[in-house]
Amino acid sequence: MHSLTETEDRSTPDGSVQKPGWRQSPVLWLAASVAAVMAMMLARLVREPRFLFWDDTQLGAFGQWYGLGSRLLEGQLPILSPGAWQGGNYLAEGQWGIWNPLTWLIALSMHVGDGATVAVTLVKLVFLVALCIGVFLLARAYGAQPWWAAVAGFTATAGGQTIFMDAPSWVTGLQNATLFAFVWWALKRHLDGARGPLPFFVASYLLVTIGYVFGVIELAILLFVFLGFAIAAKNRAQALRVALLGCFPALLTVFVYLPGVLTAPVTRRAGSDILNDLFLNMDLGDLAASPIATGVSSVRGYWGDFLPVPLQYVTWLLPLLVLISAGWRASLRDLRVPLVLLGVTLALVIGPSVVGPLRYPARMMPYVVMVVALLIAVVASRGWPQRVSPRRILVAALITVVSGWLAWAAQPSSWVVVAVGVLIQLGVLFALLHRRVGGRGGKAAAGWLLIASLVVIAPQIAKYPSSPLGNFNVPSSVSAMHDVASGMGDGIFTVGDVYSLQRDPRSYEESLVANLWYTTGKDVASVYTVLPFTSYADQLCVDIRGWTCADALDTLFEGSPTIADDMALNTVVVIKGEGLDDVRAPAGWTADEGEFTWTLHRTDELPRAGGIARVSDGVTVSNVTHDDTSVTFTVDSVAQSGSEVVMSRLAWPGYTVDGAELAAPDRGFLLSVALDPSDVGSTIRVQFSPPGWTAEVAAAALAGVLALSYTLWFAVRARARRRA
Structure with missing residues (x-):
């Protein structure tokens, strides 16, 4: 078990202990990994200053953050906005992150200056650096040496889905992957008995309340894999711990996602079909080209049938696995969980493109890259050879060439940039034969490969300067x-x-x-x-x-x-x-x-939406008041039959009426209340609460009790062990 500051002591011939030098410092190697990430991203920003302010970030995330920040500065936590109409059901939307303190900080930061591009870019750089740090710590938790953990940290940030889709546009995907790395790290350390459960509870709370379901799915898979291996080993204590820990994010999932599920019947996300329209999922041919940084494939998306960027790119380091087969033999048992997680995630990536409301399985690719980066770091730590074999270099080179050929075959017109990428990768591979690079142990090789990763990425940055998604040229001010x-x-x-x-x-x-x-x-x-x-x-x-x-x-x-x-x-x-x-x-x-x-x-402006739009003939009301989630009025007169009050708000599931009954939505979407003569003189209150609100609050409360109880129980046990 390794921490950020732990290094391995070495024994000298006289039996004394020699402390590792500064070149082995985990902090130094983490700093090198972060520097490499920053160098890669700064190069992209020089090439395209708006690289991280693109598509859905322009039209979705920035305005969403700004709007949430405006409400927070007013002392409000928004649940519903009648005037935003179909965009105003924030808890059902999910990705507003209404319950997420990290999202609150981001939302408030959007009000610091006048530059939208700068503000968003800084936020995303922080998440990319955090992703690097999270994977570095995760690799260390699995026993990777600091230099190989540094390679893993950089590798996790450079995958095609992260670089070309999540970081520029779908920022909740980037946030999910980042938080998932910390959740996994915290879970691993706790189950190994090294640390308490609090970091897991904090990180998993932030992950689930971001409101982006793909990271939650990945967390569920991870917990089930840990649970399965504990049961297989007949380790009841471990299985119970995993089950209890898993209940926490499961209960939070009810809290965060049930409003959207119960709202879905009135929306276009109500589908339950499982089908494959080949939209943003991959096949084995696409994955076979994933070691080529400049390779493109045939994934169908908004751009048509052929990718305009290396979305399928995982890492150019994949062929190097043939150099470290000894490390595989030494690591296989410890890497069972990552290997199963990788297999399940790949099955989702190449599976149906639509599973009910879930779409675009390519969104799972950052987790594939993360696990591959982890595997490489751990295996190389335990098996990097003192002398790199020319025969194995040739095998790795052959794999690179075959992957390059498959990338060319997918889009023959890309042959120039693919050829350049393959030649650079081959050059780096053969450089490993040099004694000062590959023949001086893992530290020199890892340092070289971290630097070489920037070289390998350079043609990709030059050829593919932006996301394949849309740039709407929106203002920054x-x-x-x-x-x-x-x-x-x-x-x-x-x-x-x-x-x-x-x-x-x-x-x-x-x-x-x-x-x-x-x-x-x-x-x-x-x-x-x-x-x-x-x-x-x-x-x-x-x-x-x-x-x-x-x-x-x-x-x-x-x-x-x-x-x-x-x-x-x-x-x-x-x-x-x-x-x-x-x-x-x-x-x-x-x-x-x-x-x-x-x-x-x-000409004559109407009051803001949310109140009463109109009433039926013969109906009069008074004392009308309303806010975002309620309308109150007094009934003065009612016709004999067919009397209704129509609200200027959508008829979302979750509305209740005290003193009357809901009617069928007027025009099919306007919230309406049915009245009868007995209601004259009554005060009617129409109230919105997210559908299933009682169950959702109960789930959140139970999650809080579970986390607090488990943390206290662990602390008491740890204190008793220390006394003993």
């Missing part, structure tokens, strides 16, 4: 984004192709897109959501980021009252485009023409 809505009333809705704004950055002076609207502080219906409300989205033909078809403009203003009235909209921003070049203001509205948009303003 938060104040500029805030000013867009300065003349707009609360209740904003965008119509048209919001993605067309990226063609000219000046267009963002007239409109924003998706979660960037949160920088304005206004109620905006067109924010990002992963849970589109089916009937609402169908009627307004709106997608998850606020794009609509041209017909949505007519739909908003049809009939009396209009949907725009029911939604308490006061501003409609119309993106100029096909069918929307000539826009006229409806009655009660004015129209301002800009270069890229028409902006419709309601």
